[in-house]
Amino acid sequence: MARAPVTSDVFNAIADPKRREIIDLLAGSGEQAVGDLVRTLRIAQPRVSKHLRVLRTVRLVSVARRGRSRVYRLNADRLKPVHDWVKAYERFWSNQFDRIKARAEQKAQERKNQPSNPTQED
């Protein structure tokens, strides 16, 4: 097999920085026509359309026709799985107290798993 298609899920779709940028723009502005995005991002129009297609496929955005243009809007809900996944790691960097707690838990786990002494690091 090869790499999973970028349209296979939201995690893959947001791996591209330009697509995240588009998402950010849509979040900040409610909605935008393709032309607006093209002007803001300053990249070729087909390129924008292609990114939008990927985002559409994973339902991160939806479109509405308005005259000649198409207005895109964000479906932020679709980002929830990403949020949920990464939120579980908040405790590792949040505040001093939690960080200490997290480290302690980790050390405990280690001791429970393999009482021994690591040699090299990285």
Next chain:
Amino acid sequence: MARAPVTSDVFNAIADPKRREIIDLLAGSGEQAVGDLVRTLRIAQPRVSKHLRVLRTVRLVSVARRGRSRVYRLNADRLKPVHDWVKAYERFWSNQFDRIKARAEQKAQERKNQPSNPTQED
């Protein structure tokens, strides 16, 4: 250009579900030898080693030699950029109140941008 290398940043590295699974395992157990991961994930050992290499490259994990085995540990800090990015969207689904507020903000933006009437949906 082609798709960005999977080792180019954390967003790309975590696009693969198996790699996220590995991260989850390391988070839950403090540390694990490759063999442990192989047994838990029930996939071929070279496959695990290759995923670990990707994770190492983006510094999501670090290794320590211990006898014949190599023990991997999570560097959860590296997930912070992902967390920070997606956290900005929390308000879209968090609680009823915020959701209403978010919608209101969005509508306001829309009105400010293009007073008109959308036609088709998707």
Next chain:
DNA sequence: TTGATATATTCCAGATTGGGAATACCATTC
């Protein structure tokens, strides 16, 4: 040394990508 154990690397194939250029498509205006 020899053998076994643990892990990493290499080689392979098929699949997929993102960007540029050209072009097609659709709605509006003249």
Next chain:
DNA sequence: GAATGGTATTCCCAATCTGGAATATATCAA
């Protein structure tokens, strides 16, 4: 209807990926 404006799609290609199989490397044990 023809010209125009706004978007989407197609065609192209070099770069990458993932997984399997085979193999290399390193450590420990007898």
